[in-house]
Amino acid sequence: MSYLVNLSLAGKKVVVIGGGRIASRKVRRLIELDEVPNIFVVSPGFCSDFPEHFKIEQQRRKYQKGDLNGAQLVFACTNHQEINQEIANDAETWQWVNDVSTPAHSDFTNTGLVEIGDFTLGISHRFKDPRATKTFCEDLKKTFHLK
Structure with a gap:
């Protein structure tokens, strides 16, 4: 059973690993918030409609463990289940991870x-x-x- 909540992400760091359609959709929802969090996105490539915003920092490269430093929320949105699992394994216990390839292995999912x-x-x-x-x-x- 899940416990639904509304989160205030003002002043929080959110990390998105991946640059495809799903990552784009996650980032788009984040920048629609009243107070946009600090967003850090890492991917070797980005889809053509990936959103741009002054609170988005993009790194065009592969995931590295240090990418999660300081993040409260982490979205593992790569096309590779092994990499998404690596991201989940690398996260600290206080970081909330959404593994889009395996929702059952996630700390949270989006509604x-x-x-x-x-x-x-x-x-x-x-x-x-x-x-x-x-x-x-x-x-x-x-x-x-x-x-």
Whole structure:
């Protein structure tokens, strides 16, 4: 069972390892926050629509253990499950890691979001299938004509 929370990431360091679609989506959600955290992204390459923002530091190279220093949240978003597992293994016990290749091995997952006026509903599939969460959110939006 999971425990849903809202986090204030103001002044926090968030590390994203990976530069593809999933990493781009994670970073895009981070820069939409009212107070954008300090974002450090490491990847040998970045997809063409990877977001740019003054609080994003990008390093075009492979992951190194020291990349996690000082991070409160870590997103392991590479296309290689072994590297994502290495990132999770390298993290300190106080760092929260999201391994996108293996949600069951993650400390946290992102919820799907559905906005209704001033409210935001967080939808979670409890570390099982992120695609099911995405589909459920899309279905809710269509059914209730939401954005």
